[in-house]
Amino acid sequence: MMKSEPQKRNALAVGNQIQIVFYRFFSGSACLSGDLRFLYLFALIVFASKTERSHFLLVSSVREAEAGELTPATTPGGPKATTPGGPKAKEEKIVVTVRLRPLNKKEQLAKEQLAWDCVDDHTIAFKPSPQERATQPTSFVFDKVFGPSSITEAVYEDGVKNVALSALMGINATIFAYGQTSSGKTYTMRGITEKAVNDIYQHILNSPERDFTIRISGLEIYNENVRDLLNSESGRNLKLLDDPEKGTVVEKLVEETASNDQHLRHLIGICEAQRQVGETALNDTSSRSHQIIRLTIESTLRENSDCVRSFVASLNLVDLAGSERASQTHADGARLREGCHINLSLMTLTTVIRKLSVGKRSGHIPYRDSKLTRILQHSLGGNARTAIICTLSPALSHFEQSRNTLYFATRAKGSN
Numbered sequence: 102m103m104k105s106e107p108q109k110r111n112a113l114a115v116g117n118q119i120q121i122v123f124y125r126f127f128s129g130s131a132c133l134s135g136d137l138r139f140l141y142l143f144a145l146i147v148f149a150s151k152t153e154r155s156h157f158l159l160v161s162s163v164r165e166a167e168a169g170e171l172t173p174a175t176t177p178g179g180p181k182a183t184t185p186g187g188p189k190a191k192e193e194k195i196v197v198t199v200r201l202r203p204l205n206k207k208e209q210l211a212k213e214q215l216a217w218d219c220v221d222d223h224t225i226a227f228k229p230s231p232q233e234r235a236t237q238p239t240s241f242v243f244d245k246v247f248g249p250s251s252i253t254e255a256v257y258e259d260g261v262k263n264v265a266l267s268a269l270m271g272i273n274a275t276i277f278a279y280g281q282t283s284s285g286k287t288y289t290m291r292g293i294t295e296k297a298v299n300d301i302y303q304h305i306l307n308s309p310e311r312d313f314t315i316r317i318s319g320l321e322i323y324n325e326n327v328r329d330l331l332n333s334e335s336g337r338n339l340k341l342l343d344d345p346e347k348g349t350v351v352e353k354l355v356e357e358t359a360s361n362d363q364h365l366r367h368l369i370g371i372c373e374a375q376r377q378v379g380e381t382a383l384n385d386t387s388s389r390s391h392q393i394i395r396l397t398i399e400s401t402l403r404e405n406s407d408c409v410r411s412f413v414a415s416l417n418l419v420d421l422a423g424s425e426r427a428s429q430t431h432a433d434g435a436r437l438r439e440g441c442h443i444n445l446s447l448m449t450l451t452t453v454i455r456k457l458s459v460g461k462r463s464g465h466i467p468y469r470d471s472k473l474t475r476i477l478q479h480s481l482g483g484n485a486r487t488a489i490i491c492t493l494s495p496a497l498s499h500f501e502q503s504r505n506t507l508y509f510a511t512r513a514k515g516s517n
């Protein structure tokens with residue numbers, strides 16, 4: 102059996118100790134008589150075993166730290182080097198999870214059948230008709246699957262928390278909710294946003310050595326037109342500009358600085374309310390627009406130290422347009438235009454995410470093919486982290502749409 106590096110180090114140390122004991126015994130006991138020589142040997146063995154034990158403890162802690170089981174606690178003279186979200190923060194760049202909501206009242210009254218079953222924490226399966234069974238996959242595996250009884254807190258903790266909190270360490274992050282209309286995107290994203298805000302301010306409280314600034318902007322993309330959710334006066338079609346340093350920026354988009362968590366929640370509330378106003382004004386439903394709430398978190402160390410002094414990164418919380426429009430083929434007029442725009446941005450998003458999940462060999466990534474991907478470019482590619490929550494209705498009548506959502510999730514995971 103091959104020995105690990107720390108095991109080899111332990112074996113070497115034990116060998117060294119035996120050599121030292123015998124060397125000391127033979128060189129130091131020549132002048133001693135019988136009983137005293139035995140006592141001397143005994144004392145040497147006790148001393149060696151004590152030093153060996155401390156050596157072993159040292160090796161064990163090095164090994165645990167190497168395996169990431171211990172958080173590096175302090176840097177000499179510097180602040181705590183903790184990783185928000187715990188040691189698991191070093192994870193995959195694209196995390197794909199699925200959330201199956203419970204049947205709603207309407208579906209219950211219609212005595213809808215359940216089409217899906219969460220087999221375990223990672224697998225969701227459907228009950229196909231006999232003719233489909235031979236040709237279609239019957240189960241899908243993801244990073245995490247949440248059943249109808251799962252609460253949003255679990256979706257946050259086990260699915261997206263690490264991605265959200267990486268923005269505190271200077272890594273851009275994006276969390277999407279993808280799914281057909283009424284599958285639970287807004288319900289899920291509201292809960293996730295609330296929990297992320299709580300954790301961000303908890304981290305601020307726990308980091309007195311750093312100064313934090315949190316800025317927020319909110320926008321909506323409807324028919325490839327960008328609207329500011331924090332400034333209703335700015336019109337419905339803000340331009341996108343290419344900034345040599347920042348990448349794509351939205352011209353005149355208002356960015357507010359939150360003075361505390363209550364203020365941040367208030368500003369998020371304004372964005373959500375504006376989206377509702379937009380719906381009424383357009384005689385529309387929210388499922389036809391994409392909403393992006395962007396929190397930009399900047400932090401600076403108060404005193405000089407060996408540690409990284411400043412972090413700046415964005416956390417994008419994205420409630421996508423309903424994916425059912427992408428497959429709408431019988432629409433005409435305004436509906437057709439709207440469907441085409443949603444189709445375009447969701448298709449581009451799918452391509453971009455699939456290429457990112459495949460990695461370096463994927464070639465050109467078409468960020469510029471839609472406004473959604475252009476705006477999010479710097480929070481998707483490079484070092485950024487992404488979490489996708491695919492929301493599903495469990496009802497048999499939504500079976501086709503739910504399956505399309507799972508096909509999207511599978512492509513996003515790079516397994517297809």
Ligand SMILES: Nc1ncnc2c1ncn2[C@@H]1O[C@H](COP(=O)(O)OP(=O)(O)OP(=O)(O)O)[C@@H](O)[C@H]1O
Pocket residue numbers: 201202203205280281282283284285286287288289386387388389422423492
């Ligand atoms: N996991 C859940 N548990 C309980 N109720 C839920 C859950 N998910 C969604 N709902 C409820 O289902 C309804 C539709 O949810 P929601 O508005 O979030 O859907 P949506 O996907 O955002 O729809 P749209 O695309 O039309 O905006 C809401 O009444 C919501 O409260």
